Amino acid sequence: MNVDSIFTPPTAGRASEDVALQIEAAIVDEKFNPGDRLPSERELQAAFGTGRGVIREALHVLKQKGLIEVKKGARGGSFVRKVKATEVSDALALFLKLNEIQAEHLIEFRESIDRAITLLAIGRADEDEKRQLLEATEKLEAALKESNPDLVAVWEMDRELNLRLARMTRNPILELIMHAMQIGLSSYDHALYDDEDYRNRTAGNWRKTALYIARGEPTKALAYISYHYLMLQACLEEKNGAPETKSAIFE
């Protein structure tokens, strides 16, 4: 491929930004597709007519954005990659951390999303998926009934349940948002799981929700979801006196 026909020497103030923008534009315009290998740093250096440092700074930004992955060694280089939901989630998580978003707001938002997801999932998922969801909630409940439950594993199951339900909506944006929320709430959820009462009621709630999703009864499913978040809110307020409330949420 003739890279010289794609890239032109940077002219804007910051060369590395211009380079990054040009390469990003080339990827967005599908001049490079996922899996493709960009020219090596030295080739790009020649194509753009800049120093190698400029190229490296630009590539680092693209890597951080999740647009490329970099391998070294022979046959290495920068490879175009599909942007994953993780990048969005990370950006969101960083925003949430630094802007000290209150847990109440996160919960409130997540409840809205959960309700939307539930309605769509009831309408779109097939019987198999609904059955599998129900079975997964039963497994979750069973795992918690053991004498010494592996909390980390159970928490992971809960996480997986949410993603599974989101997938049933057939809407990738809801999947993405759910994924992002889990990162934002993860340390918080994890902390609450220490409370035996909370986790048992959560699991029971999950099963009931899945049950009414499987039966196609949206009103009842939504009722259990709302109840879950009411309970979560209550647990939160209960712990509010402790000084480490805020820091407990974000690691």
Add this chain to the structure above:
Amino acid sequence: MNVDSIFTPPTAGRASEDVALQIEAAIVDEKFNPGDRLPSERELQAAFGTGRGVIREALHVLKQKGLIEVKKGARGGSFVRKVKATEVSDALALFLKLNEIQAEHLIEFRESIDRAITLLAIGRADEDEKRQLLEATEKLEAALKESNPDLVAVWEMDRELNLRLARMTRNPILELIMHAMQIGLSSYDHALYDDEDYRNRTAGNWRKTALYIARGEPTKALAYISYHYLMLQACLEEKNGAPETKSAIFE
């Protein structure tokens, strides 16, 4: 400030990543606050015991994340900055572009958000805000009734209306998501505004929605919102025959 006590020489595989992580951690831990100036590149170079290139690559990533802004010249340097919602929106927009998300999914998601926002806004906004929202919708409708409406300005008013409503929820996450959605849908909305029938009905819908929000009648407000998205969906399907449907959505 003694930077040597904060930063340690990178040890992980990629030095620049390690440096970026350490600086990011320092910012997240509030060792540096918004407005503060980080040490100069040459000072950081000394503190981390690396080459200046490594520092620059790390700073570029932080800049891209929106954590710092960089000024050159005397008294220049890297200054810590509040992470804006824009960074999240941009990441989301990039994800949407490269994953070719269908417009139907975006609309569906946005309707869920709009319904949630409306319910919360009715419950939390004060009378002044509700009245101002209603007045703004009336202005929008009036602007469209002119013989030769300035479509760009009107579209901007529509955008502003959405943000205003989101603000009325008192939940910054909903504001953020609304902001991000607008970026993702912007070119699409803009294209639809060319349709006179669509924009007139949209404006009318907005006024009705605002009216019932002001009156505190959630059911009717939600009905108008759903109707709006039904109409949007219909417009979309109508144009579906045209080959440029997909590209029209994303620039």
Add this chain to the structure above:
DNA sequence: GACCCTCGTTTGGTACTACCATTGATAAGA
């Protein structure tokens, strides 16, 4: 013929140097 080792090439990763461009402060001069 199949397997393994070695060595060389490619490519990213790091260090260092030198110099430029911008910017703000400070000193000199009108």
Add this chain to the structure above:
DNA sequence: TCTTATCAATGGTAGTACCAAACGAGGGTC
């Protein structure tokens, strides 16, 4: 006092040299 020139700090760029990892080709060994 105001203006102007100078200087120093700092990011921006170029270039070089070398290191480290990874892969391939070739040759050797079993």
